[in-house]
Amino acid sequence: MVWGPVKDQITISHGPVGCGQYSWWARRNYYNGQTGINTFGTMHVTTDFQEKDIVYGGDKGLDAAMRELKGLFPLANGIGVLSECPVGLIGDDIEAVSKQVEKDLEIPVVPVRCEGFRGVSQSLGHHIANDTIRDHILGKGGILEEETPYDVNLIGDYNIGGDGWSSRKILEEMGLRVITQWTGDASVNEMKIASRAKYNLIHCYRSMNYICRHMEEEYGVPWLEFNFFGPTKTYESIRKIAALFDDTIQANAEKVIEKYKPVMDAVIAEYKPKLEGKTVMLYVGGLRPRHTVGAYEDLGMEIIGTGYEFGHSDDYKRTYPVMPEGAVIMDDATSYELEEFTYRLRPDMIGAGIKEKYNYHKMGVPFRQMHSWDYSGPYHGFDGFAVFARDMDMTVNSPTWDLVRKKK
Amino acid sequence: MKILDHNELFQRPEYLEQFENKRQFEGMAPPEKVREISEWTKTEEYKELNFARKNIKINPVKACQPLGALLCSGGFQDTLPFVQGAQGCAAYFRSHLARHFKEPSVAVSSSMTEDAAVFGGMNNMLEGLENAYALYTPKMMAVFTTCMAEVIGDDLNAYIRSAKGKGTIPEDLPVPFAHTPSFVGSHITGYDNMMKGILSTVTQGKKGEPNGKLNIIPGFDTYTGNYRELKRLLDIMGVEHTTLGDISETYDSPTTGEYTIYPGGTPLADAADSVNGVGTIALQRFSTAKTMQFIKTEWVHKTETVTPIGIKNTDAFFEAVVKITGKPIPKDIEDERGRAVDVMVDSHPYVHGKRFAMTGDPDQLLGLISIIMELGGYPAHIVCTNGDKKFKAQAEELLSQSPFGAQGQIYTNKDLWHMRSLMFTEPVDMLIGNSYAKFLWRDVGTPLVRIGFPLFDRHHLHRVPIIGYQGAINIVTSIVNTVLDELDRETMHTASFDVIR
Numbered sequence: 001m002v003w004g005p006v007k008d009q010i011t012i013s014h015g016p017v018g019c020g021q022y023s024w025w026a027r028r029n030y031y032n033g034q035t036g037i038n039t040f041g042t043m044h045v046t047t048d049f050q051e052k053d054i055v056y057g058g059d060k061g062l063d064a065a066m067r068e069l070k071g072l073f074p075l076a077n078g079i080g081v082l083s084e085c086p087v088g089l090i091g092d093d094i095e096a097v098s099k100q101v102e103k104d105l106e107i108p109v110v111p112v113r114c115e116g117f118r119g120v121s122q123s124l125g126h127h128i129a130n131d132t133i134r135d136h137i138l139g140k141g142g143i144l145e146e147e148t149p150y151d152v153n154l155i156g157d158y159n160i161g162g163d164g165w166s167s168r169k170i171l172e173e174m175g176l177r178v179i180t181q182w183t184g185d186a187s188v189n190e191m192k193i194a195s196r197a198k199y200n201l202i203h204c205y206r207s208m209n210y211i212c213r214h215m216e217e218e219y220g221v222p223w224l225e226f227n228f229f230g231p232t233k234t235y236e237s238i239r240k241i242a243a244l245f246d247d248t249i250q251a252n253a254e255k256v257i258e259k260y261k262p263v264m265d266a267v268i269a270e271y272k273p274k275l276e277g278k279t280v281m282l283y284v285g286g287l288r289p290r291h292t293v294g295a296y297e298d299l300g301m302e303i304i305g306t307g308y309e310f311g312h313s314d315d316y317k318r319t320y321p322v323m324p325e326g327a328v329i330m331d332d333a334t335s336y337e338l339e340e341f342t343y344r345l346r347p348d349m350i351g352a353g354i355k356e357k358y359n360y361h362k363m364g365v366p367f368r369q370m371h372s373w374d375y376s377g378p379y380h381g382f383d384g385f386a387v388f389a390r391d392m393d394m395t396v397n398s399p400t401w402d403l404v405r406k407k408k
Numbered sequence: 409m410k411i412l413d414h415n416e417l418f419q420r421p422e423y424l425e426q427f428e429n430k431r432q433f434e435g436m437a438p439p440e441k442v443r444e445i446s447e448w449t450k451t452e453e454y455k456e457l458n459f460a461r462k463n464i465k466i467n468p469v470k471a472c473q474p475l476g477a478l479l480c481s482g483g484f485q486d487t488l489p490f491v492q493g494a495q496g497c498a499a500y501f502r503s504h505l506a507r508h509f510k511e512p513s514v515a516v517s518s519s520m521t522e523d524a525a526v527f528g529g530m531n532n533m534l535e536g537l538e539n540a541y542a543l544y545t546p547k548m549m550a551v552f553t554t555c556m557a558e559v560i561g562d563d564l565n566a567y568i569r570s571a572k573g574k575g576t577i578p579e580d581l582p583v584p585f586a587h588t589p590s591f592v593g594s595h596i597t598g599y600d601n602m603m604k605g606i607l608s609t610v611t612q613g614k615k616g617e618p619n620g621k622l623n624i625i626p627g628f629d630t631y632t633g634n635y636r637e638l639k640r641l642l643d644i645m646g647v648e649h650t651t652l653g654d655i656s657e658t659y660d661s662p663t664t665g666e667y668t669i670y671p672g673g674t675p676l677a678d679a680a681d682s683v684n685g686v687g688t689i690a691l692q693r694f695s696t697a698k699t700m701q702f703i704k705t706e707w708v709h710k711t712e713t714v715t716p717i718g719i720k721n722t723d724a725f726f727e728a729v730v731k732i733t734g735k736p737i738p739k740d741i742e743d744e745r746g747r748a749v750d751v752m753v754d755s756h757p758y759v760h761g762k763r764f765a766m767t768g769d770p771d772q773l774l775g776l777i778s779i780i781m782e783l784g785g786y787p788a789h790i791v792c793t794n795g796d797k798k799f800k801a802q803a804e805e806l807l808s809q810s811p812f813g814a815q816g817q818i819y820t821n822k823d824l825w826h827m828r829s830l831m832f833t834e835p836v837d838m839l840i841g842n843s844y845a846k847f848l849w850r851d852v853g854t855p856l857v858r859i860g861f862p863l864f865d866r867h868h869l870h871r872v873p874i875i876g877y878q879g880a881i882n883i884v885t886s887i888v889n890t891v892l893d894e895l896d897r898e899t900m901h902t903a904s905f906d907v908i909r
């Protein structure tokens with residue numbers, strides 16, 4: 001999730017074929033570039049472990065594989081080695097292989113120990129990935145022609161359906177210079193130069209707070225959490241971000257809000273009457289269980305339940321204050337528990353993932369995927385809110401739900 | 409209100425400007441260098457380099473064993489698939505199948521973590537079986553493994569016996585299992601292993617009076633339409649039959665306002681009684697080899713393997729049904745054959761002489777090679793990532809039977825990046841493959857007919873059968889209309905923009 005979107009790096013699913021196959025371009029981390037030539041985001045590259053690799057180890061094969069890749073893709077600016085379960089279990093030394101290949105090929109080669117059995121959830125993978133950015137990339141060279149007082153990093157935005165781009169647009173209109181986007185549409189160079197920014201602006205706290213803390217300690221780059229879901233939170237965040245800078249930026253911020261407010265008001269005028277009072281239950285990951293609440297509320301909708309797949313206590317601390325009185329908050333719910341919540345809370349719509357989606361279709365409960373935006377998006381920023389509003393309307397108010405002949 | 413989503417939004421000038429401005433921070437190669445490398449990847453020299461690689465797969469067309477095991481287990485009634493391993497695996501298989509079928513996909517996982525890596529996965533399995541049984545009340549649990557359980561050497565047989573011995577799950581609950589290492593074979597191997605595991609478990613001690621029924625084993629077939637088509641055809645023939653591993657309801661269930669965890673599948677009593685059938689027909693060879701070997705030696709009844717894709721193959725299927733059941737082929741089916749042939753004759757001018765690139769699973773590819781040759785097309789580049797030597801030999805034998813097979817080359821253990829080189833250096837007119845083949849469509853510009861698995865980016869194709877005579881009609885329809893769509897695009901500004909084709 002963290003390394004995959006880095007577009008000019010070749011990310012190897014190191015191990016058997018399945019993991020890479022099932023995650024192949026499923027996350028929609030949009031990027032610009034020519035795939036297979038200077039960018040590699042929509043490709044599935046795997047060492048495809050066979051029995052002999054388990055018995056004799058996969059290090060030699062990995063070494064040869066990376067050299068073959070550099071031959072075929074000379075414009076690759078890095079290689080990531082993402083280990084699958086067997087790699088850790090058989091005791092391969094991917095660090096040693098990576099170090100040697102990095103030296104020979106003269107591009108960063110990052111070994112990532114993200115075997116699926118480590119930790120209780122994908123959350124540890126985010127942490128491990130952050131640590132590898134710290135150890136192998138950040139601050140290690142990179143080109144940045146000049147520095148300005150307005151240089152910021154846009155952190156924890158994976159550019160799903162273009163989310164990062166619609167967020168970047170706002171920051172740039174405020175007069176800030178976004179020097180890196182992590183990691184949606186990121187390049188290896190952007191991963192290197194981030195330590196030279198004046199501020200880290202972080203959207204997904206869960207997946208990238210680690211590197212922000214590191215940059216603060218090591219490079220003195222302060223960080224700020226913001227929320228670009230829905231106009232209310234976006235205005236709030238714009239002002240919060242502007243307060244870090246001088247009067248010019250603060251004046252710009254007001255101008256940006258002034259410019260977009262009528263547009264947002266028009267979106268709300270169009271969609272709020274269709275959505276007012278509708279209740280929502282969410283079960284997602286990362287920042288969404290809390291960060292999208294304001295966007296729903298802007299449309300007059302009410303969140304009656306929310307939950308994290310892999311939340312930590314600091315996520316819950318950030319969640320309680322934004323939830324309305326009486327809302328249910330759940331942690332790591334099973335399919336069975338979610339169903340029970342649905343029967344008891346009777347939400348008008350549910351936002352969760354692909355594994356839940358079709359269960360709710362069968363139940364005739366309006367449903368939207370809130371990981372992939374159901375192949376829509378962006379949902380971030382002003383441009384994203386219009387799409388969000390349209391999509392929630394089509395979810396709740398589709399006439400297809402009325403065709404379901406429910407048993408009494 | 410006009411809302412612009414990603415499809416249009418990012419083509420607007422303000423975003424194009426943003427992208428251009430972002431380049432200064434990206435540190436990537438200049439456009440002329442990108443163009444130069446791009447052209448180079450289309451050359452013969454690049455193809456040689458590409459085909460010389462031995463240690464890396466790029467865009468392979470195969471998944472891993474447990475996915476096949478999951479599909480197979482879902483084909484049995486009230487059966488809960490149980491994944492012994494780390495939790496992400498189960499999430500991956502379920503997402504993958506849900507995206508293809510646009511249906512719920514059910515599995516539980518024993519969620520093994522570091523402690524299981526050290527002490528083995530027995531505790532996870534015992535607790536997992538107990539919890540899953542209590543929560544989801546299955547009548548059968550089908551257990552299969554992921555990499556982790558295989559690498560640390562979990563002994564499923566012993567664990568299941570221990571669970572029953574301790575009373576964690578009832579003694580009489582059938583718990584078939586299969587070892588399905590992801591680093592051996594592919595999803596079709598896993599299907600085979602699980603099917604053999606299930607059949608050997610449920611039929612144990614059930615040998616008795618012959619029931620006169622025909623067994624069908626579909627193999628790793630992700631077309632729910634095929635299962636329904638098969639049932640329709642055998643019903644027309646009046647052949648009593650049992651489809652073993654029937655996913656047609658599991659992965660194509662009605663929306664009724666109620667979610668059911670086990671919406672369908674082969675009734676367990678029928679599965680148990682299959683040992684007493686008159687014979688078994690497998691509709692795929694490479695995903696059922698071990699199962700069919702088991703049936704041949706243990707059940708001692710007639711077996712046939714035939715994939716009814718295309719006219720001749722469907723003929724062979726009905727011959728096999730006749731051979732085993734003794735039932736004649738009714739006029740209705742003869743008429744269907746006639747209609748399918750009619751379709752092929754009508755459409756042949758747009759397919760004759762066209763060169764095809766194709767990718768997919770071995771059995772499906774054999775069927776597609778056959779129907780393309782029947783239409784007068786030339787199968788050219790045939791890439792089968794999970795094909796073995798036996799497949800290669802069989803495919804080459806098939807190609808040698810027709811003059812239209814003369815241009816065909818079989819590439820096993822190769823991937824879509826190899827295919828890209830082939831399509832640039834030796835162009836073809838048409839491409840057949842799954843949704844991921846759309847990257848080839850984009851890079852090379854060759855029109856794509858979507859047949860195979862997974863089909864993520866077009867809706868409901870898996871509900872339309874590709875087997876039997878009706879399946880042949882459906883395949884020809886999609887091929888010929890793809891050709892015609894392309895022809896319209898190519899001729900839209902010329903006099904050749906015909907309204908009658």
